[in-house]
Amino acid sequence: MAWQRSVAVLGVAVVLPLTGVTTASTAVAALPAGSPAAVNGQLKVCGVQLCNKNGKAIQLRGMSTHGIQWFNGCNKSQWWDALTNDWKADIVRVAMYIAAKDGGYETNPRKFTDLMHSYIEEATRRGLYVLVDWHQLDPGDPNVYTAKAKTFFKEIAARHKDKTNIIYDIANEPNGVSWPKIKSYAEQLIPVIRAEDPDSLIISGTNGWSTFGHSDKQDPSVVLNNKVNATNFMYSFHFYAKDHRDDYVSVLDRVSSKVPVFVTEFGTQEATGDGPNDFAMTQKFIDLMKRKKISWANWNFSDDKRSGAVFQQGTCSGTSFSGTGKLKPAGVWVRDIVRSADQW
Numbered sequence: 001m002a003w004q005r006s007v008a009v010l011g012v013a014v015v016l017p018l019t020g021v022t023t024a025s026t027a028v029a030a031l032p033a034g035s036p037a038a039v040n041g042q043l044k045v046c047g048v049q050l051c052n053k054n055g056k057a058i059q060l061r062g063m064s065t066h067g068i069q070w071f072n073g074c075n076k077s078q079w080w081d082a083l084t085n086d087w088k089a090d091i092v093r094v095a096m097y098i099a100a101k102d103g104g105y106e107t108n109p110r111k112f113t114d115l116m117h118s119y120i121e122e123a124t125r126r127g128l129y130v131l132v133d134w135h136q137l138d139p140g141d142p143n144v145y146t147a148k149a150k151t152f153f154k155e156i157a158a159r160h161k162d163k164t165n166i167i168y169d170i171a172n173e174p175n176g177v178s179w180p181k182i183k184s185y186a187e188q189l190i191p192v193i194r195a196e197d198p199d200s201l202i203i204s205g206t207n208g209w210s211t212f213g214h215s216d217k218q219d220p221s222v223v224l225n226n227k228v229n230a231t232n233f234m235y236s237f238h239f240y241a242k243d244h245r246d247d248y249v250s251v252l253d254r255v256s257s258k259v260p261v262f263v264t265e266f267g268t269q270e271a272t273g274d275g276p277n278d279f280a281m282t283q284k285f286i287d288l289m290k291r292k293k294i295s296w297a298n299w300n301f302s303d304d305k306r307s308g309a310v311f312q313q314g315t316c317s318g319t320s321f322s323g324t325g326k327l328k329p330a331g332v333w334v335r336d337i338v339r340s341a342d343q344w
Contacts, residue, residue: 035127036060036090037165039344043129043201045232045260050201050295052344053164059342060129060295062091063334064265066302066309067135068115069096069103074302074316075119082321083301084126088339093131093169093264093297094119098145099138105148113155120160131167131203131264131297132156140175142185142205150192157196164200168193169264171205173238175215179207179222190230203234203262209271210238210264214251224258234260240271241282249284256292263289263296268330273299273308277330286337293342298334310334 031038041053049057063083065071083089096112097104105112116132123130134149136142142149153168160166170189174182186204193202208215212223212235223235237255239248255261266285268277289296303311310331315321324332 031124032127037127037129042164042199045234048256048258048260049293050260050262057293058344059290059293060090061338061341062089062297063087063301063338064093064297064299065095066300066304067095067097067102071302071304071316072115078319079321080122080126084128086322087335088341089128091129091131091297092123093133095133095135097135113152116156117159120166124163124165129165129167131169133169133172135172137173141177141181142171142174143181146185146188149189153189153193154196157193161197167201167203169203169236173209174205174207175209177207179213179226182207183226183228186228201232201234202230203236203264204228205236210236211248212237212251212255214248220251220255224255227259234262236264237261238263238265239285240267240269241285242270242275242278245281249288252285253288256294261294263294265299266296267299267308268333269307274306277307279333
């Protein structure tokens, strides 16, 4: 159902560097009654499952933004309306690229931190969970950015610690780096967040572009036998169905039986986010994730030229985002899956 979004926000409203969106500077917005974040509350890990405030295992389904340095033009009220009321998403992943070469966080930490604050407030106002994605990709070793990550996550956690819809993803797709080095990075970052926000869920990527090493031809036991020393913590897994076949389905099945896993990014096409879709292969992953209640976010809710961006090019210059008229084939297919909500 479509939830009522007309809620009062406490505190002083300020104009954001967005298109037609306002928020409160520090105060916490009331979550709309019946919205995903209101119904499920503070998330927690129960064994290998993601559970809601009542201890019930749940599956969240939603979308990832593209890089907010490139596609913040999509970030307008009608775009949020479509995600919330038409797609009926539970979660939005906000992809904040880090590297200066990508025009990311390094180019202007204040700008991008404030931009992330604004996305968090908008998601909260609509009752969505929001996954704060430290989109470290190149270089692949997250330790390159440890100091910057500590600064960023300390501020994010301090400001939003009283919200119950925040998820922190501290390393997007580590690559070309060993699992022990990723684990060391995670165990440095987690205490920084926990000092401000002791309750919220934290996620980290794994080696081999968040495949538990499988894309590096390593066995997942490298991770499974050397777990991150943390509570309320999950491991991310990524796949792109045209390139990642049945062996990846088997890896996801195996690791999700041993540790809590969140698929924070996937696509129906090639690993570049482009090329032909393989919906039949994607359905194998979808069926597994549904059966095991593995939460996920699809890449991506933008109008990029690539086939993995759900909207046709130029859509974000307008105000029409709902329905299927502006969608590419991947968008039409994924929208139906997102709308098939878990039963809470």
